[in-house]
Amino acid sequence: MMLFADALFGLPNWIDAIIRVVLVILSMTLVVIYLTYGERKVVARFQQRLGPTETGPAGLIQGIADALKLVTKEDIRPKNADRWVFEFAPYATFIPVLMMLMALPFAEDWGVRDLALGMFYVFAILGLNIVGILMAGLGSGNKYALLGGIRAAAQMVSYEIPLVISLLCVAMITGAEKDMNGTGTLNLNAITAFQETRPYIVLQPLAFLIFFTAMLSELHRAPFDIPVAESEIVGGCFVEYSGIRWSMFQLTEYASMWGWSVFGSVVFLGGWAWPFGVDAHWSIQLGTTLVKSFLFIMLIFWVRTTVPRLRIDQLMSFCWKVLLPMSLVQMLMNGFILVYDWPQELLALTSALGAAALVAIIIRRAMRRPSRDLVGTYKTLGAPAQ
Amino acid sequence: MATEVLWWIFAAAIVAFSAGTVFSRSVLHSAIFLIGSLAGVGAMYLFLTVEFLALVQFLIYGGAVTVLILLALMLTRSDARGTPDAVNGPQLPFALLVSGGLMAVLIGVAAGTDWRPGGVPDSPTNIGIETISERLFADFGAPFVIASALLLVALVGAIILARQEEGE
Structure with missing residues (x-):
């Protein structure tokens, strides 16, 4: 494992690691508290409301007040819940997200550890994320929680495939570019440095669209918030949680939203390297990464307020019939272009055509007349017609 | 330390x-x-x-x-x-057979290994991902393709088994 830079103040390696971890956790907490505030303000703006205004100037300390309220609330455990599974579920969801934040390069020398297999590490660790949600669903002893858990697991397992393939498309390009050692790489810091002149979103718009859609689904954000839908299954796997454990889940949700946004901006938007170059001052680099990640989050909020929630069968068919074939097409195109060393403009062109096709497919599916018959499982089960 | x-x-x-x-x-x-x-x-x-x-x-x-x-x-x-639920069913003798065989293999391997430092001739070190992919896709390309075809067949078979068409 590589360090990002020399150890801080020349301390031993492990003390340096602890300091960096603590710094990342503190900034994560701050970001999460202000993300909840930001989400309420932004969503209020979209819905022509004011959002929080009373607590502090313009409601600025609303997030802190909410956090204090949640921590002091009673922690209730239902009588027929499976005790240890129920109590450890919040931690099991939180640990993978925390481990993911440890590998992200926030600026050239800023981050906890600079892993040689950074990109692979991120999606290997995030595969463990499902376990916590399943534990919450199974351990709560509640039918709604179980239903939410099943939905979450089915959704996350399915959407992980297009997500990973879209990242593989970028990995193919970084594999073809040569770094100082003359080899391709999965190191996130090196991937960022490759994007000094142009971010990969220019070369891979289709992969970016697929990544963004699958990311929304992994995060359970609207329009893919079926597992936690309040109006259908009253909050899904979180229904029995309260107080500090519920706020652990909220913390995880917002922290992973931030983590994914930083990861997405590192892989597709050029992270700290574009547009100011790899030699820019660290404060500019750090600022670039943060601004990009907040743009990402803004986009997530925007989609949330604009697109209505999908039905579970629409969600699954969208993943398997649209996103997965499109991501495979992108990978095939990349393979041909990179093997025969055709110019990179061709990559941008083919991928842009693919992205246009994806958008056209989505619009066409959205415009389709709703079917009058029964759909999905109801049709298979042959439920009586209305 | x-x-x-x-x-x-x-x-x-x-x-x-x-x-x-x-x-x-x-x-x-x-x-x-x-x-x-x-x-x-x-x-x-x-x-x-x-x-x-x-x-x-x-x-x-x-x-x-x-x-x-x-x-x-x-x-x-x-x-x-x-x-709690009972896990001892009619599959007990087969489970015993499999776990006993596995234990014998593991103990055999562990006993047959030279555990002293340098005892194993090429112990794994931090191998680059390029080397791994060379081995996987170039040297062992055919078994890789055959294994993926097998998985595809299993996948299609599972879908056919699980999916009940109307009128069947």
Whole structure:
């Protein structure tokens, strides 16, 4: 494992690691508290409301007040819940997200550890994320929680495939570019440095669209918030949680939203390297990464307020019939272009055509007349017609 | 020194989780303990500086296999909570046979290995991902393709078995 830079103040390696971890956790907490505030303000703006205004100037300390309220609330455990599974579920969801934040390069020398297999590490660790949600669903002893858990697991397992393939498309390009050692790489810091002149979103718009859609689904954000839908299954796997454990889940949700946004901006938007170059001052680099990640989050909020929630069968068919074939097409195109060393403009062109096709497919599916018959499982089960 | 202490902590954790897997009264708890045990093995690979293998361990065993087990438990059991259930069924002799054979193999391998430093001729070190992909896609390209074709056939077969068309 590589360090990002020399150890801080020349301390031993492990003390340096602890300091960096603590710094990342503190900034994560701050970001999460202000993300909840930001989400309420932004969503209020979209819905022509004011959002929080009373607590502090313009409601600025609303997030802190909410956090204090949640921590002091009673922690209730239902009588027929499976005790240890129920109590450890919040931690099991939180640990993978925390481990993911440890590998992200926030600026050239800023981050906890600079892993040689950074990109692979991120999606290997995030595969463990499902376990916590399943534990919450199974351990709560509640039918709604179980239903939410099943939905979450089915959704996350399915959407992980297009997500990973879209990242593989970028990995193919970084594999073809040569770094100082003359080899391709999965190191996130090196991937960022490759994007000094142009971010990969220019070369891979289709992969970016697929990544963004699958990311929304992994995060359970609207329009893919079926597992936690309040109006259908009253909050899904979180229904029995309260107080500090519920706020652990909220913390995880917002922290992973931030983590994914930083990861997405590192892989597709050029992270700290574009547009100011790899030699820019660290404060500019750090600022670039943060601004990009907040743009990402803004986009997530925007989609949330604009697109209505999908039905579970629409969600699954969208993943398997649209996103997965499109991501495979992108990978095939990349393979041909990179093997025969055709110019990179061709990559941008083919991928842009693919992205246009994806958008056209989505619009066409959205415009389709709703079917009058029964759909999905109801049709298979042959439920009586209305 | 610090590495050794950490090694012992993780080794103890693996043993504890494995014991939990075997002795717990509910299948759900066993599955969760299994995740811990497999993740511990992944951490062991990190101590051996084979990062790629460690991440594959997390991805395949931690993320995919155990999630599959949990999902199967969720979908097949009417009572999905951690209530104790009998695990000794008619499959007992076969289970004994398989686990006995596996134990014999493991003990045989462990006893046959020269554990002194330098005893193993090419012990794994931090191998670059390019080397791994060369071996996988160039040297062992044909078995890789055959294995993926096999998986595809299994996938299609599973869909045909699971899917009941109308009027059947």
